[in-house]
Amino acid sequence: MRRWCAAAVAALVLAVPLTPAAPAAASDNGLSIRPAMGWSSWSFVRRWPDEAKMRAQADALVGSGLSAKGYVYVNLDDFYQKCDANGFVVDGFGRWAVDTAKFPGGIKALSDYVHAKGLKFGFYVTPGIAKNAVTRNTPVEGTAYHAADIADTAATMHKNYNCKNMYRLKWSHPGAQAFINSWANQMASWGVDYLKIDGVDATTIADVEAWDRALRQTGRPINFALSNNLPIAQATTWKRLANSWRTQGDVECYCGPGPNGSGYPLTTWAKISSRFNSAASWQPYAAPGGWNDLDSLQIGNGDQMGINADQRRSHLTLWAMAASPLLLGSDLTALTSTDLAMLTNERLIAVNQDGVAADRIVNSGVNQVWRKRESNGDYIVALFNTGTTGNSTVSVTWSQVGFTGAAQVTNLWSGASEGTVTSSYSATLRPGETRLIRARPASGTVTRLEAESATITQGVVESNHPGYSGTGFVNFDNVVGSGIEFTANAAQAGTATLTLRYANGTTTNRPMTISVNGGAPVGRDFPGTGAWGTWADATFTVPLNAGANSIKLAATTANGGPNIDYLDVPATTPPSTEYQAENATISQGMVESNHAGFTGTGFVNFDNVVGSSAEFAVDAAAAGERQMTLRFANGTTTDRPMDLTVNGAAVRSVSFPGTGAWTAWVETTVTVSLTAGPNTIRLTSSTANGGPNLDRITLA
Template structure:
């Protein structure tokens, strides 16, 4: 967060919890309710390395390597077959008698069920790939829709071309027509019968939301738990929709550079640093939408084959660190049959995996050129902090104060890459980093230090018109606006912890041009007026008041029944 040389303080007010504030409850967007992906998926995907030439033998070899290398024992369990498994002719995907893609038996002579069975026998899970719409060949043949009296031409929108990267020739589907949902249901049922555990639907854009909903319904009705992933470069404007229906969603384009010597840029290098470093901004902007059941997918993790991947060892550690801090799915894109020993040590570092699997997406708290810092608070009250130098030349000293992280005082620090203790560190933490290097630490506050919560944090409650907005000068890159101007428009910051009951100092960070007023209540108590002043909607200012908190978890509600309050950036409690 940008720190200003001045602080404007409101009058000191003591807040107590005596009566209940009569306001309605919020209805925040919920995560997918299919019971899957409570933590981000981990495994391997064929696209980065195998790419356009998948075969039955190649997928089996990667599955065997995932198991025999010991990586699967650390949680990497999905073996996902991406594009180019289906048979194509000049009119697009070849279809079966019910309009569904057929397997290219030249590549997969035993079929998909046999391949899934093989993967399952390795103790792993099997994933597959599809794109929205219905094949042109199905419409040309007017194939019947399984279990109905309807046919392909009854549901196809031939004026709409759906994105398909391999065979092309896919039409849109009109989901208002009878038979449309049943078509997708029959396809999902077929995948379930093959033993599919993970389904990636690719080429999805905002215009495909009806397809996203239809596939979500079909997978739930299939009788098999199937992790549901959306791809790629999805619009953040529709993030609440992706979160409602899917278990993960690609936040950006491909991480592959397509700069290898083979056809279509295949071969090594698989990626490069610009394609990885571009994820720092999207990890920050998408952070509020991640949580149990639904995750921001930063694309394949390109760790496994050493420097030939196109990244230095420092850059590979930085990629793994960023993905883990973002709680992204960890889907390897490398050749597991030729693992590099340095990279294998990275992939079997359970401290790093634990950071990913804690189910918390980190906020960016320092964004200063090549110096980047992300932080998150885990359930046990410890903080995980990642410092990065994203430059390609020159070392840099990256620093962060504990108050920026979310507490005050001192902390016991552990380096999570090495596992070594850094001792007790007071006030702030710094590291001098090589270009592309990262430092990942766990900080355990000493003596129950304070807590800082971002207004846009996913665990908070936004009611009525209150909404998250981007803010380049704000902590974490976002704030909450449209609080107030009516009792129904408010924000409750939940999970504010206090080690002991009593008075605590509350620092409110906000943006406003002029004078406005917050009404603040603790644990639903009587709201108290806190007038504040600022000079700009893009310059964070601070007000400090005293609040009486209960021991343990508390909530703070910000409102204004008659006028708009300032924009809320974050709160800190000592």
């Protein structure tokens, strides 16, 4: 039975919303719907992993309670292999041989040990084929090909951090893919659940594609991670192929007293704080199924990690806000109580696992503010003092965050309520300190519809499994057509992202159809959650009418549906109004249609000068704050910022980072204040590169 942790499945997203959605933003292998959580050997164990150390860390992951919070991966990084003067020693089919002095039981035995503890096992590789395989001309398993047929010995060798001597592969030869398939099959037979491929750069896209195909053909779910310091110019490629990608070099400082800089300290605040800018640049590319990886969490062993407690809390806060994988790099056998409390804070874990990567809205000296909006309408806001000396007061207005009026505020590190806060929020922070809050707008309340109060068809209300809300949950009969109907009231017509809480204690998917107000039913999957007492959230976006709405779910197989606890219905968002860029007033730019993927009849290509601009004429039914979404493409690696003005008044500079290609369209959202009636919204390039290609703006 596949085991899931409550934290890891806290916000499982249904595959397709009921309203039209953007193309898939990440690998479609069905994995890493939420960022991976666990431990990796590189930071602390470094170049000296062995079977005993790996088992001890797995034991500590469970014994500390971390696995119960969702930290389930135990990842063996580099230096498990055996080397000679020519590089990696290989097996009979040219694959790296494991050093049996370090791992006498072999990798499968270690994997079995990890799995027996209810955990998942991760492994490591780099691109190419070993020189020793070519020298020996080893056969490619299951084919008539040999290593010499598929190795490009004339090309520059691949990057490798251990034994070196890795030839590139001839991807024009079918034996190259067959070789990678055989390696992936071996890993699958060992029970690998996570694979890190290191040394990835713009020259290794073919290798990444081959490993993606290889992992899929094994039939085993294997979370696919890329490392390290990947170029953002290929961001759309990485998210198409993988479940995570390292956005910078190593977070380790290599400044310890041991060989190769090993030992404590493991990192520095400069290494951590450098992630703020890269997290902001990469933010548009994170989505369920694929995440920006900021590298390992250097938390667990107190101040000797190299950063103090305030800095460690800021470290975890940034990783949580960015929806980065949470892979610990510390010694789990020597956890301090302070750090364990940080790592097991369920409110912080929930922020990381909500499936949303935050964007930066304040970046002024040492002051930074980040925000994200969750599916229930709450806003998560993180304030940072990134400096190393002196207190600083960090402030943000609710309009900058994305709403107006008052909000109920909760401090997520302490769990304490800060009451109702109007208009703005501020905190005086020590150097390296953070404040993380949840702001629930007074006008954005969520209505919870308990399943036991809905209309049930072929099912019963029960309470024999823990963790439910209200007085019970609905257990459907194991028949096609068993189902439930909720009645949701909306104050106005619009769209709403609904959250359905369910449990499926089997390993078999229990799909249901969902229909709204008698509309066409759409199928949705409800996979196993590991136990009937382990509840997961599934979200879907639907159009609602003003007044009462019918939301019906019906089982489509003889297994019936999952157990259902409740449906959360937030306030509706009015339909958006779209303004195509080609209809704007353009200065120093032109309308073109030579790059695919635009909407309308074209897009605006700005001249490469300061001052090129587009001005939109916008009508607002009433005065107030609006969320404006800008759809753009930037095929360069250089940010192309533009100054935003509304009705002649400066609002802010808007960043338009590289998207990887001129056909890779992404969206960024800003808040604007409009007057009732006609308004002008103007975007003006502020650098000699001009603006990005602009497709449209959309006003909520």
